[in-house]
Amino acid sequence: MDGRASGRPEDEAAVSMLDALFHQSPIGLHLLDSELRVVRVNTATPVMRGVSVDDLVGRPAREVYDMVEDDVDGLLGGVLDTGVPLLGRLVRARLNGVPRYYELTALRLQSPSGAVLGVAAAVVDVTEQKRAEARTGVLGAVRTRVGRSLDPAVTGEELAATVVPGFADAAVVEVVDTVLRGDDPPLAPLPPGVPLLRTAFAGGNALPTQAFPVGEVCLLPAPTPFSQALTDLRPRLLALGSDLDWGSVDGARARTLRSVRAHSLLVVPLTLHGAVLGLISLYRREPSPPFETSDLALAVEMATHTALCMDNARRYIREHAIAATVHRQLLPRRPQTHASIETSFLSVAGVGPGAWYDTIALPSARTALVAGRVSGRPLSAAATMGQLRTAIRSLAAFDLSPDELLARLHGTADQLAAERACLPVGDPLRSEALTAECVYAVHDPLTGRCTLAAAGCLTALVVHPDATVTVPTTPAGPRLGTTQHTPFVATDVEVPDGSVLVVASDPGIASSLASPSAPLASAPDLRDRPLQDLCDTLVYRLPPDVIARHPAVIVARTRAFPPDRCASWQLDQEPAAAALARRHTRGQLAEWGVDDDICHSTQLIVSELVTNAVRYGMPPILLRLIHDSTLTCEVRDAGLATPHLRHAGTTEEGGRGLFITAQLADTWGTRYTPPGKTIWTEQTLSSPT
DSSP: OOOOOOSOHHHHHHHHHHHHHHHHOSSEEEEEETTOBEEEEOTTSOOOTTOOSGGGTTSBHHHHTTTBSSOHHHHHHHHHHHOOOEEEEEEEEEETTEEEEEEEEEEEEEOTTOOEEEEEEEEEEOHHHHHHHHHHHHHHHHHHHTTOSSOHHHHHHHHHHHHTTTTOSEEEEEEEGGGGGTOOOOBSSOOTTOOEEEEEEEOTTTSOGGGSOTTOEEOOOSSSHHHHHHHHOOOEEEEOOSSOTTTTTSHHHHHHHHHTTEEEEEEEEEEETTEEEEEEEEEEETTSOOOOHHHHHHHHHHHHHHHHHHHHHHHHHHHHHHHHHHHHHHSOSSOOOOTTEEEEEEOSSSOOTTEEEEEEEOSTTOEEEEEEEEOSOHHHHHHHHHHHHHHHHHHHTTTOOHHHHHHHHHHHHHHHHHHHHTSOTTOGGGGSOOOEEEEEEEEETTTTEEEEEEESSOOEEEEOTTSOEEOOOOOEEOOBTSSOOOOOOOEEEEOOTTOEEEEESSHHHHHHHSSTTSTTTTOSOTTTSOHHHHHHHHHHHSOHHHHHTOOOEEEEEEOOOOGGGEEEEEEOSSTTHHHHHHHHHHHHHHHHTOOHHHHHHHHHHHHHHHHHHHHHOOSOEEEEEEESSEEEEEEEESOOOOOOOOOOOTTOSSSOHHHHHHHHSSEEEEEEETTEEEEEEEEEOSSOO
């Protein structure tokens, strides 16, 4: 098939072209006869080591191309039989133990008479192109899959899972221990004694996990390629033989490498701005080819992306830790309650930085239950939460009704939002909207009722002693900090003795626990069951999506107020009412065993409050004494005139009553309830009751 020219110019040109193709073309050319035996090949044809091109002539294709992993006879035989050319078919081969990729184009050869002469094949080595595509694919996969979690340890796991087995046979990621806690990474060179934690290992099915156990904390011996990479922050490409120069320094790692039969190693530092976050070690073993210089450049790019993701995660952990610390300091340590209600804070995998709960002891043996949440980034949400919680406690001291308290809290949130809007343009907090939700409930054991109001879609849940569960219809008021200023509406709910109240910062709590199969509905002995045990049962039964939102939850069990600890008398609007009130008070306090000093002070307080009610108020007038952890004195009348504290002059005969009351009592205030007002005082008892 390599006949010579007959002397004609066109024949000479054809022969010259064939000679050029078979001696100078970089494309492998193959001529096969009708039996698929080699007739002629050019010098660019890939051959096995130690075999010359001339030795291939006359040999069958299946024998000559046994390095090809695909079915050569089937591919070429199909072209020979059908005449349909094979264009750009990718075939895999292993030449001298090294994987190669070729593009095969095969055409059937025919004589002018139509006789089939054989097959002509052109082979182009595309190994480097495929390797470049593979490297680009690995880098793209790393950029897509690594960094989806705000956890440095998980980031390392994502990297290891992405590069194995497509790029390396094994990958080990070790991170500076303090980085996992959110601390600043140390500057290079890595100081001696800084521990690294192995956070990730991937080796497919070929390598056991115990070869590089995850969770192991190690100190890098020096000098080794690993310690050197963390000293000068330069990657290392090493061939691993039986004798390692640094094997005596780090014998444990050297023995591990020999046991897994690794022959090639890439050591790449995880570094950012000259600081050390950790180390990536990539290994290859037979039959994979050794790493090349181009692989080293790719590994550096992957490490750069991973280091950036780890630093972002570290910064998040640090900010979250600061926010959690601030949040923890701003939340109450233990519930503040009266004897008539038992409360517990529900631990739902840690309360989110913007969520809060609170219990506030109010006068007249009442207790306020508060739960809310602030949206936004953790640190700013925790700070805003502290401001709102402080504002609620300050407003609660004025003994406001729940709807009025939320209305004033809404005004406070508006002021905080306005302050944010005045921050400098570069401050990220300026563009972060301040919005919050809150539910405020007041339980009164003397009436067996609970009054609540909500900003947002929050509410409370009531479990009656007979295990029936009700969710009060609480109209959703405007969220705090928004421009909406519709009125808040208070709802009054009956809460019998032995009921359980659940107040949460997440509306999903009420909907999850209100179903017939909820743990509260089926919980026996609500009256006597330990409250913490009930709280644990709730945690176990809450849906995962609710737990993931880290709500703040208060669980409270109500108790009836002891009837012998409360006494009340209706008084006529006449001057003798003050003297009658003192006698009632003296007798009742003696029955309760209150000491003489408190008894004397209380009689003076009662005398002044009743005198003011007779003089300035309207009937009916009611005197009530409540003996709880404190001694509460209440005088109620139907008048709406607001009393105020004043300092009378030395020559004035009146105006000192409320001043005297304020001096004798620990605290005092006014509560407006239809159809009038109540003036109350509280005194601390000298001994526990």
